[in-house]
Amino acid sequence: MSGEATLKNLIEVCNLEFSYSDKVSEYRVLKDINLNIQKGEFVTVLGPNGCGKSTLVRHLNGLLLPTAGSVKVNGFLTNDEISLSTIRRSVGMVFQNPDTQLFASVVEEDVAFGVENMCLPRADIKIRVEKALASMGLTEYRYHPPHRLSGGQKQKTAIAGILAMEPECIVLDEPTSMLDPKSRAEVMKAIRELNLNHGITVIYVTHDTSEALCFDRLIALNSGEIVFDGTPKKFFSKPEYPARAGIIVPPIIELVERLTVHGVALPPDIKSPEELVDAICQLNSEM
């Protein structure tokens, strides 16, 4: 994240309210959300099931429209129908469940679908699809039917389809919850590279606290309200922040707290097993 481009707000959310209603009652899912996302930011949205994370991110390319307040993408209002195609070209979305996103008879076709609809020369489409397949490690599966892939491979196919469209911003709604740790790391790495090398803005919904630690900015949501907006480091530095967000503290943080209570002098911001090992070795060499 550097340069003048980052000063520009890509997304502006202003006093956003959203309610689902049936005949009997009204259910307020989002309450007075205010949020700016700048071009090139690397953001995670964290919170428990049912807190409104998915509802919030579905507003970012006009899949849902505010009950009150507004959402702007590059200055265009999402509830202005004429702007919608421009907005959706800027903000691509990958959903939680790949089964509901894949439909073509082979992987390659599925990845090409979005980009084919952008009126690009055939040669460009080919290059983009190749690149997207390779970055998700799917080249050897390009002629396989998607329904015969494993859950993780399906999810990578869905991500590749969005990557091929090279949007300005990519929103991912829990894309790794079904992947093994190795593929999870691969996907995270690919997303990080898109952000660093191509300046693509990333908004990543998760409730995996260890994943959330990798981002520059963490927005915590609980009961439809933003309860924290800052760095992940700050979020885990005080137990009151995760508690407010309804997040159970990860085991590594709990262990550090317990050791500190027992008088072990550890630095306060340890967030991975590796960092704890280093800190303990440091202690031992000082003794």
Added chain:
Amino acid sequence: MSIEFRNVSYIYSKGTPIARQSLKDINLTINNGEWLVVMGPTGSGKSTLLQHLNGLLKPTAGTVLLDGSDINAAKSSLKSAREKVGLVFQYPEHQLFGSTVFEEVAYGPENFGFPKDEILGMVEASMNTVGLDFAKFKDRSPHELSGGEKRRVALAGVLASRPGIIALDEPTAGLDSAGKKHLVDTITRLNRESGITVIWVTHEITEIAPLADSLLVLEQGNTRGYGPLRDTLASPLLGELGLDLPVALQIANGLRKQGKQIQGCPVTIDEIEQEILSLVR
């Protein structure tokens, strides 16, 4: 209730150009009341293995035995396997279709031909087990519940037929930390109090490592490791395959690499806490 796999192999799309061997010569014995964890990289055959437990897939070669008899021997043995082995799929909430929670949970027992007057009790008991208040939830539509509640409805539907074995495919995927804890506690209770045999496919081992008995590690359809959980975790295998290790063990391995003395194979936060305290004192 016990399950045995004898030389089980499975090939998807056999005889076509995209034929792919998904399981190769798997041998397994899961005893009554045992809790087995299955791990493996994406595409290693974990879900395929699960679908053999109640005959949704039939082995290309080999036999699956339920309490000693081949489940694929006859229609009747297959039906009995479907009743006794409850399968909870990845994202089971996507399969909900009943218009009320009661209808949804009662679907299994009704189709397995339980008497009508028993079904009410079965549904109530099963909803209680998963922590859904019967009076509060029975008439609600499953589609308007939260993600965690939907997952519990799906689990209640499987438990209602009182299976002796329950097999879960990535049951904690997509659940938040509180939902995960609730699910792990529920299954622990079923295993410890009702003696249900548990087969748990997962990528996340930290929460269940202290609870499970044995571990099977698959890679591209092959058995790479199989045995008591702590013995299998102690081998370098999981690290080599890029799989998750319990946080406690990650720390223990890291400290050992730095030449520190750590006893055994710590898998809980308590165990590693004691090890670290004896190191620094």
